[in-house]
Amino acid sequence: MFRFLFSFLSLVLLSSCTVSLFPEFDAKIIEKIEETNDQAQVLFATVERGSPASEFASLEPTYNEVLGGLSAILLQVQARPQPEISERLLARIVGRERIRDFCRENEEGRAGDPRACILIVTPFALSEARESIAEMRNAHERLGLGPVLAANFVNLFNISIEQALTVEAALAGNSGGNQ
Structure with a gap:
Protein backbone atom coordinates (compact mmCIF):
# COMPACT_ATOMS: atom_id res chain seq x y z
CA MET A 1 0.00 0.00 0.00
CA PHE A 2 2.83 2.37 0.90
CA ARG A 3 4.45 1.73 -2.49
CA PHE A 4 1.25 2.57 -4.31
CA LEU A 5 0.74 5.74 -2.29
CA PHE A 6 4.38 6.80 -2.81
CA SER A 7 4.14 6.10 -6.56
CA PHE A 8 0.88 8.00 -6.83
CA LEU A 9 2.21 11.02 -4.92
CA SER A 10 5.40 11.00 -6.98
CA LEU A 11 3.38 10.95 -10.18
CA VAL A 12 1.20 13.84 -9.01
CA LEU A 13 4.24 15.84 -7.98
CA LEU A 14 6.08 15.21 -11.26
CA SER A 15 3.04 15.99 -13.36
CA SER A 16 2.69 19.36 -11.66
CA CYS A 17 6.24 20.33 -12.66
CA THR A 18 6.60 22.03 -15.99
CA VAL A 19 10.12 21.26 -17.08
CA SER A 20 10.94 21.54 -20.73
CA LEU A 21 14.02 20.43 -22.58
CA PHE A 22 13.04 22.39 -25.66
CA PRO A 23 12.69 26.08 -26.47
CA GLU A 24 9.32 27.75 -26.52
CA PHE A 25 7.34 27.76 -29.73
CA ASP A 26 7.54 30.99 -31.70
CA ALA A 27 4.86 31.32 -34.36
CA LYS A 28 6.99 33.86 -36.25
CA ILE A 29 9.71 31.26 -36.78
CA ILE A 30 7.47 28.62 -38.32
CA GLU A 31 5.70 31.30 -40.37
CA LYS A 32 9.04 32.52 -41.75
CA ILE A 33 10.19 28.95 -42.49
CA GLU A 34 6.97 28.32 -44.40
CA GLU A 35 7.30 31.61 -46.30
CA THR A 36 10.90 30.90 -47.31
CA ASN A 37 9.97 27.34 -48.25
CA ASP A 38 7.27 28.72 -50.56
CA GLN A 39 9.84 30.98 -52.25
CA ALA A 40 12.26 28.07 -52.65
CA GLN A 41 9.56 25.84 -54.14
CA VAL A 42 8.79 28.52 -56.77
CA LEU A 43 12.51 28.65 -57.60
CA PHE A 44 12.58 24.86 -57.90
CA ALA A 45 9.57 24.85 -60.20
CA THR A 46 11.36 27.38 -62.40
CA VAL A 47 14.46 25.20 -62.84
CA GLU A 48 13.02 21.67 -62.54
CA ARG A 49 13.36 20.97 -66.29
CA GLY A 50 16.87 22.37 -66.26
CA SER A 51 18.22 25.88 -66.67
CA PRO A 52 21.35 26.93 -68.54
CA ALA A 53 23.97 29.16 -66.92
CA SER A 54 22.79 31.98 -69.19
CA GLU A 55 19.49 32.10 -67.25
CA PHE A 56 21.22 32.43 -63.88
CA ALA A 57 21.28 36.25 -63.89
CA SER A 58 17.49 36.44 -64.08
CA LEU A 59 17.12 34.03 -61.14
CA GLU A 60 19.92 35.44 -58.96
CA PRO A 61 17.56 37.79 -57.05
CA THR A 62 15.35 34.82 -56.17
CA TYR A 63 18.35 32.82 -54.96
CA ASN A 64 19.44 35.79 -52.85
CA GLU A 65 15.97 36.22 -51.38
CA VAL A 66 15.74 32.55 -50.38
CA LEU A 67 19.29 32.50 -48.98
CA GLY A 68 18.71 35.74 -47.07
CA GLY A 69 15.45 34.41 -45.67
CA LEU A 70 17.11 31.21 -44.50
CA SER A 71 19.96 33.18 -42.88
CA ALA A 72 17.48 35.41 -41.07
CA ILE A 73 15.49 32.45 -39.74
CA LEU A 74 18.67 30.68 -38.69
CA LEU A 75 19.77 33.69 -36.65
CA GLN A 76 16.34 33.93 -35.06
CA VAL A 77 16.35 30.24 -34.13
CA GLN A 78 19.90 30.38 -32.77
CA ALA A 79 19.03 33.42 -30.65
CA ARG A 80 15.95 31.74 -29.17
CA PRO A 81 16.47 31.22 -25.43
CA GLN A 82 17.02 27.63 -24.36
CA ILE A 120 17.44 21.02 -31.16
CA VAL A 121 17.39 20.00 -34.81
CA THR A 122 16.03 23.21 -36.35
CA PRO A 123 19.31 25.18 -36.56
CA PHE A 124 21.14 22.29 -38.18
CA ALA A 125 18.27 21.60 -40.60
CA LEU A 126 18.09 25.26 -41.63
CA SER A 127 21.87 25.35 -42.13
CA GLU A 128 21.62 22.29 -44.36
CA ALA A 129 18.73 23.82 -46.33
CA ARG A 130 20.71 27.02 -46.82
CA GLU A 131 23.78 25.08 -47.91
CA SER A 132 21.71 23.18 -50.50
CA ILE A 133 20.39 26.42 -52.02
CA ALA A 134 23.87 28.01 -51.99
CA GLU A 135 25.38 25.00 -53.76
CA MET A 136 22.54 25.00 -56.27
CA ARG A 137 23.08 28.71 -56.94
CA ASN A 138 26.82 28.19 -57.45
CA ALA A 139 26.30 25.23 -59.79
CA HIS A 140 23.67 27.14 -61.75
CA GLU A 141 25.95 30.13 -62.15
CA ARG A 142 28.98 28.09 -63.23
CA LEU A 143 27.53 25.30 -65.35
CA GLY A 144 23.78 25.56 -65.42
CA LEU A 145 21.41 23.00 -63.98
CA GLY A 146 20.24 19.84 -65.66
CA PRO A 147 16.97 18.28 -64.54
CA VAL A 148 18.68 15.54 -62.50
CA LEU A 149 21.03 17.95 -60.72
CA ALA A 150 18.13 20.31 -59.99
CA ALA A 151 16.10 17.39 -58.59
CA ASN A 152 19.00 16.42 -56.32
CA PHE A 153 19.19 19.92 -54.87
CA VAL A 154 15.42 19.99 -54.43
CA ASN A 155 15.50 16.69 -52.55
CA LEU A 156 18.33 17.83 -50.25
CA PHE A 157 16.51 21.07 -49.48
CA ASN A 158 13.17 19.36 -48.92
CA ILE A 159 14.61 16.85 -46.45
CA SER A 160 16.17 19.64 -44.40
CA ILE A 161 13.23 22.02 -44.48
CA GLU A 162 10.85 19.18 -43.59
CA GLN A 163 12.95 18.44 -40.50
CA ALA A 164 12.78 22.08 -39.42
CA LEU A 165 9.04 22.29 -40.03
CA THR A 166 8.43 19.02 -38.16
CA VAL A 167 10.37 20.14 -35.09
CA GLU A 168 8.72 23.56 -35.03
CA ALA A 169 5.27 22.00 -35.48
CA ALA A 170 6.03 19.69 -32.55
CA LEU A 171 6.99 22.71 -30.45
CA ALA A 172 3.68 24.29 -31.45
CA GLY A 173 1.83 21.16 -30.34
CA ASN A 174 3.61 21.13 -26.99
CA SER A 175 2.73 24.74 -26.31
CA GLY A 176 -0.80 24.39 -27.54
CA GLY A 177 0.11 26.77 -30.39
CA ASN A 178 -0.80 29.76 -28.24
CA GLN A 179 1.69 32.35 -29.34
Whole structure:
Protein backbone atom coordinates (compact mmCIF):
# COMPACT_ATOMS: atom_id res chain seq x y z
CA MET A 1 0.00 0.00 0.00
CA PHE A 2 2.83 2.37 0.90
CA ARG A 3 4.45 1.73 -2.49
CA PHE A 4 1.25 2.57 -4.31
CA LEU A 5 0.74 5.74 -2.29
CA PHE A 6 4.38 6.80 -2.81
CA SER A 7 4.14 6.10 -6.56
CA PHE A 8 0.88 8.00 -6.83
CA LEU A 9 2.21 11.02 -4.92
CA SER A 10 5.40 11.00 -6.98
CA LEU A 11 3.38 10.95 -10.18
CA VAL A 12 1.20 13.84 -9.01
CA LEU A 13 4.24 15.84 -7.98
CA LEU A 14 6.08 15.21 -11.26
CA SER A 15 3.04 15.99 -13.36
CA SER A 16 2.69 19.36 -11.66
CA CYS A 17 6.24 20.33 -12.66
CA THR A 18 6.60 22.03 -15.99
CA VAL A 19 10.12 21.26 -17.08
CA SER A 20 10.94 21.54 -20.73
CA LEU A 21 14.02 20.43 -22.58
CA PHE A 22 13.04 22.39 -25.66
CA PRO A 23 12.69 26.08 -26.47
CA GLU A 24 9.32 27.75 -26.52
CA PHE A 25 7.34 27.76 -29.73
CA ASP A 26 7.54 30.99 -31.70
CA ALA A 27 4.86 31.32 -34.36
CA LYS A 28 6.99 33.86 -36.25
CA ILE A 29 9.71 31.26 -36.78
CA ILE A 30 7.47 28.62 -38.32
CA GLU A 31 5.70 31.30 -40.37
CA LYS A 32 9.04 32.52 -41.75
CA ILE A 33 10.19 28.95 -42.49
CA GLU A 34 6.97 28.32 -44.40
CA GLU A 35 7.30 31.61 -46.30
CA THR A 36 10.90 30.90 -47.31
CA ASN A 37 9.97 27.34 -48.25
CA ASP A 38 7.27 28.72 -50.56
CA GLN A 39 9.84 30.98 -52.25
CA ALA A 40 12.26 28.07 -52.65
CA GLN A 41 9.56 25.84 -54.14
CA VAL A 42 8.79 28.52 -56.77
CA LEU A 43 12.51 28.65 -57.60
CA PHE A 44 12.58 24.86 -57.90
CA ALA A 45 9.57 24.85 -60.20
CA THR A 46 11.36 27.38 -62.40
CA VAL A 47 14.46 25.20 -62.84
CA GLU A 48 13.02 21.67 -62.54
CA ARG A 49 13.36 20.97 -66.29
CA GLY A 50 16.87 22.37 -66.26
CA SER A 51 18.22 25.88 -66.67
CA PRO A 52 21.35 26.93 -68.54
CA ALA A 53 23.97 29.16 -66.92
CA SER A 54 22.79 31.98 -69.19
CA GLU A 55 19.49 32.10 -67.25
CA PHE A 56 21.22 32.43 -63.88
CA ALA A 57 21.28 36.25 -63.89
CA SER A 58 17.49 36.44 -64.08
CA LEU A 59 17.12 34.03 -61.14
CA GLU A 60 19.92 35.44 -58.96
CA PRO A 61 17.56 37.79 -57.05
CA THR A 62 15.35 34.82 -56.17
CA TYR A 63 18.35 32.82 -54.96
CA ASN A 64 19.44 35.79 -52.85
CA GLU A 65 15.97 36.22 -51.38
CA VAL A 66 15.74 32.55 -50.38
CA LEU A 67 19.29 32.50 -48.98
CA GLY A 68 18.71 35.74 -47.07
CA GLY A 69 15.45 34.41 -45.67
CA LEU A 70 17.11 31.21 -44.50
CA SER A 71 19.96 33.18 -42.88
CA ALA A 72 17.48 35.41 -41.07
CA ILE A 73 15.49 32.45 -39.74
CA LEU A 74 18.67 30.68 -38.69
CA LEU A 75 19.77 33.69 -36.65
CA GLN A 76 16.34 33.93 -35.06
CA VAL A 77 16.35 30.24 -34.13
CA GLN A 78 19.90 30.38 -32.77
CA ALA A 79 19.03 33.42 -30.65
CA ARG A 80 15.95 31.74 -29.17
CA PRO A 81 16.47 31.22 -25.43
CA GLN A 82 17.02 27.63 -24.36
CA PRO A 83 15.57 26.30 -21.14
CA GLU A 84 18.17 26.24 -18.37
CA ILE A 85 17.53 22.59 -17.60
CA SER A 86 18.33 21.61 -21.16
CA GLU A 87 21.76 23.22 -20.91
CA ARG A 88 22.57 21.25 -17.76
CA LEU A 89 21.15 18.04 -19.17
CA LEU A 90 22.96 18.65 -22.43
CA ALA A 91 26.28 18.97 -20.61
CA ARG A 92 25.65 15.60 -19.00
CA ILE A 93 24.51 13.92 -22.20
CA VAL A 94 27.27 15.30 -24.40
CA GLY A 95 29.75 14.49 -21.66
CA ARG A 96 29.23 10.80 -22.34
CA GLU A 97 32.05 9.51 -24.52
CA ARG A 98 29.98 7.78 -27.21
CA ILE A 99 27.67 10.74 -27.66
CA ARG A 100 30.55 13.22 -27.65
CA ASP A 101 32.31 11.17 -30.36
CA PHE A 102 29.10 11.01 -32.41
CA CYS A 103 28.66 14.77 -32.14
CA ARG A 104 32.26 15.39 -33.19
CA GLU A 105 31.92 13.11 -36.21
CA ASN A 106 28.77 14.93 -37.30
CA GLU A 107 29.88 18.45 -36.39
CA GLU A 108 30.02 19.91 -39.90
CA GLY A 109 27.48 22.71 -40.32
CA ARG A 110 26.71 22.89 -36.60
CA ALA A 111 29.48 25.30 -35.63
CA GLY A 112 30.29 23.08 -32.67
CA ASP A 113 26.86 23.53 -31.08
CA PRO A 114 26.08 20.28 -29.25
CA ARG A 115 22.38 21.18 -29.07
CA ALA A 116 22.17 20.63 -32.83
CA CYS A 117 23.55 17.16 -32.30
CA ILE A 118 21.24 16.08 -29.50
CA LEU A 119 18.18 18.18 -28.80
CA ILE A 120 17.44 21.02 -31.16
CA VAL A 121 17.39 20.00 -34.81
CA THR A 122 16.03 23.21 -36.35
CA PRO A 123 19.31 25.18 -36.56
CA PHE A 124 21.14 22.29 -38.18
CA ALA A 125 18.27 21.60 -40.60
CA LEU A 126 18.09 25.26 -41.63
CA SER A 127 21.87 25.35 -42.13
CA GLU A 128 21.62 22.29 -44.36
CA ALA A 129 18.73 23.82 -46.33
CA ARG A 130 20.71 27.02 -46.82
CA GLU A 131 23.78 25.08 -47.91
CA SER A 132 21.71 23.18 -50.50
CA ILE A 133 20.39 26.42 -52.02
CA ALA A 134 23.87 28.01 -51.99
CA GLU A 135 25.38 25.00 -53.76
CA MET A 136 22.54 25.00 -56.27
CA ARG A 137 23.08 28.71 -56.94
CA ASN A 138 26.82 28.19 -57.45
CA ALA A 139 26.30 25.23 -59.79
CA HIS A 140 23.67 27.14 -61.75
CA GLU A 141 25.95 30.13 -62.15
CA ARG A 142 28.98 28.09 -63.23
CA LEU A 143 27.53 25.30 -65.35
CA GLY A 144 23.78 25.56 -65.42
CA LEU A 145 21.41 23.00 -63.98
CA GLY A 146 20.24 19.84 -65.66
CA PRO A 147 16.97 18.28 -64.54
CA VAL A 148 18.68 15.54 -62.50
CA LEU A 149 21.03 17.95 -60.72
CA ALA A 150 18.13 20.31 -59.99
CA ALA A 151 16.10 17.39 -58.59
CA ASN A 152 19.00 16.42 -56.32
CA PHE A 153 19.19 19.92 -54.87
CA VAL A 154 15.42 19.99 -54.43
CA ASN A 155 15.50 16.69 -52.55
CA LEU A 156 18.33 17.83 -50.25
CA PHE A 157 16.51 21.07 -49.48
CA ASN A 158 13.17 19.36 -48.92
CA ILE A 159 14.61 16.85 -46.45
CA SER A 160 16.17 19.64 -44.40
CA ILE A 161 13.23 22.02 -44.48
CA GLU A 162 10.85 19.18 -43.59
CA GLN A 163 12.95 18.44 -40.50
CA ALA A 164 12.78 22.08 -39.42
CA LEU A 165 9.04 22.29 -40.03
CA THR A 166 8.43 19.02 -38.16
CA VAL A 167 10.37 20.14 -35.09
CA GLU A 168 8.72 23.56 -35.03
CA ALA A 169 5.27 22.00 -35.48
CA ALA A 170 6.03 19.69 -32.55
CA LEU A 171 6.99 22.71 -30.45
CA ALA A 172 3.68 24.29 -31.45
CA GLY A 173 1.83 21.16 -30.34
CA ASN A 174 3.61 21.13 -26.99
CA SER A 175 2.73 24.74 -26.31
CA GLY A 176 -0.80 24.39 -27.54
CA GLY A 177 0.11 26.77 -30.39
CA ASN A 178 -0.80 29.76 -28.24
CA GLN A 179 1.69 32.35 -29.34
